[in-house]
Amino acid sequence: MLPDHAVGRPVAENQLLKRGERLLEPDVYRARINGRLAVIKDYRRYRGTVLAPFARLLVRREARVLRQLAGWKHAPALLGVIGGLALGMEYVNGQTLSSLQAADAQVFDQLHKALERLHQQGITHNDLHGTNVMVAAGVPVLIDFTSAWRTPRWRHNNPLARQLRRSDLKNLLKLRKRVTGTEVPSELAASLAEPGWVRLIRQGWKQAYRRFKAHNA
Ligand SMILES: Nc1ncnc2c1ncn2[C@@H]1O[C@H](COP(=O)(O)OP(=O)(O)O)[C@@H](O)[C@H]1O
Ligand SMILES: [Mg+2]
Structure with missing residues (x-):
């Protein structure tokens, strides 16, 4: 698991790919993980709320699927889970x-x-x-x-x-x-x-x- 401070929040608006507005929707943005361009799906706004366990579950489930698909060209590589409430994956440049x-x-x-x-x-x-x-x-x-x-x-x-x-x-x-x-x-x-x-x-x-x-x- 990646430490929580490994990835910051988006600093520029153009890094934001999608703002989570509906229930249990993550903020999705670009960031760098160990120098590599990545996409973060971030549910950290739910930390400390009753919905946090559901958000953790969503992160875990998606990470598990990406882990199973590692090395496949039709899915992004998983880069890691960040503090349980965010997921980092390879940025697909397309x-x-x-x-x-x-x-x-x-x-x-x-x-x-x-x-x-x-x-x-x-x-x-x-x-x-x-x-x-x-x-x-x-x-x-x-x-x-x-x-x-x-x-x-x-x-x-x-x-x-x-x-x-x-x-x-x-x-x-x-x-x-x-x-x-x-x-x-x-x-x-x-x-x-x-x-x-x-x-x-x-x-x-x-x-x-x-x-x-x-x-x-
Ligand atoms: N790995 C990725 N590489 C590039 N863009 C991505 C990637 N993952 C997500 N995106 C962009 O972010 C948007 C939202 O991500 P998505 O995983 O679909 O979140 P949600 O569950 O909120 O729909 C996608 O429609 C796409 O435009
Ligand atoms: Mg989507």
């Missing part, structure tokens, strides 16, 4: 997929393969959209593993794991359609449709989350 004017199909083919590889390792991303994919020199890099889920090998085929993989793929096809205009073949879209029980869980989860937010606002 653009988010959503900010690209156009991306060729080749980027999406790579992304599709990367997603399959991720799934083979028992990990689902669960929040795949345009600002959670960076493209650097034509290579897509998945970021933001806050919502990712790891399933042990012996449970790979359980219905929930299968559904999470399906959702990731659905999000990928949605992104592809938005950025390249490619229609999703109808049989594929049908095979990725959500079963009723998933819709119910999703609605229940959303309601619980809204109530939790209203209560803690």
